[in-house]
Amino acid sequence: MKLYHCRNARSLRPLWTLEELGYDYELVNMPFPPRALFPGYLDINPLGTVPTFVDGSLTMTESSGICHYLAEKRPASPLRVGPEEGAYGDYLNWLYRSDATLTFPQAIVLRYTQLEPPERRLPQAAEDYSVWYLSRLRCVETALQDREYLCADRFTIADIAIHFALYLGRSLGLDERYKPNCRAYLERLMERPAFQRAMEKQDQVHAGS
Numbered sequence: 001m002k003l004y005h006c007r008n009a010r011s012l013r014p015l016w017t018l019e020e021l022g023y024d025y026e027l028v029n030m031p032f033p034p035r036a037l038f039p040g041y042l043d044i045n046p047l048g049t050v051p052t053f054v055d056g057s058l059t060m061t062e063s064s065g066i067c068h069y070l071a072e073k074r075p076a077s078p079l080r081v082g083p084e085e086g087a088y089g090d091y092l093n094w095l096y097r098s099d100a101t102l103t104f105p106q107a108i109v110l111r112y113t114q115l116e117p118p119e120r121r122l123p124q125a126a127e128d129y130s131v132w133y134l135s136r137l138r139c140v141e142t143a144l145q146d147r148e149y150l151c152a153d154r155f156t157i158a159d160i161a162i163h164f165a166l167y168l169g170r171s172l173g174l175d176e177r178y179k180p181n182c183r184a185y186l187e188r189l190m191e192r193p194a195f196q197r198a199m200e201k202q203d204q205v206h207a208g209s
C-alpha cells in the first residue's frame with residue numbers, strides 16, 4: 001500500500017487510519033500543491049488532488065472512502081461499524097458528511113483567504129462560508145453532548161473523517177469560534193497515539209525531503 005500525502009491535507013485521514021490499524025505502507029510526502037510541485041503526479045491522479053492511495057492495481061482518491069476501504073479490510077477492527085449494528089446508518093452519514101457537508105465550505109474559505117493572490121482574495125465570501133461551516137458544525141456539537149465519540153459508543157473511522165474537518169478549521173483560525181464540545185473533541189482525539197505517530201511521520205518525511 002502506498003499513500004501520497006501532503007502535510008495536514010485530507011490525506012491525514014487515511015494516514016491516521018493506516019496507523020490506527022497497524023498496516024504496512026509506504027508514505028510519499030509531497031509539497032503542496034503536488035499538481036505543480038511533484039513531477040508526474042498527474043499521471044498517478046489526473047485530478048491532481050490529495051490523497052492518492054494505491055493498493056496493487058487499485059487507485060483511490062477520496063480520503064473518507066480510503067478509510068472505509070482500510071477498515072473493511074479488517075473486519076474484526078472496532079474502527080469499522082458493520083451493517084448488522086444499529087449505528088451503521090449513522091456511521092455512514094458521518095462518513096459522507098465529513099466532506100460533502102463540512103469541508104466543502106472550508107475549501108472556499110481556504111481559497112479566498114490563502115491560496116489566491118492578494119488581489120483576488122474575497123473577504124466577504126470567506127466570512128460567509130466560515131459562518132456557513134460553523135453553523136453546519138451544530139450537528140457535531142449536538143452529537144457530542146452526551147458522548148465521547150460520534151457513533152457506536154466507540155472510536156471509529158467516522159471520528160477520523162469528521163475530526164479532520166475540525167482540524168482543517170483550526171488551520172484556518174476557525175477553531176476560536178468552535179463551541180465547547182467540538183473544541184474538547186478536537187483536542188482529545190489529537191492525543192491518540194496513532195494520530196501522534198501520523199504527525200511524526202509526516203514531519204519526519206518532510207524534514208528529509
Ligand SMILES: N[C@@H](CCC(=O)N[C@@H](CS)C(=O)NCC(=O)O)C(=O)O
Binds near residue numbers: 009
Ligand atoms: N473529496 C476529496 C477532496 C480532495 C481534495 O480536494 N484535496 C485537497 C487537499 S486537502 C486538494 O488536493 N486540493 C488541491 C487541488 O484541488 O488541486 C477527498 O476527500 O479526498
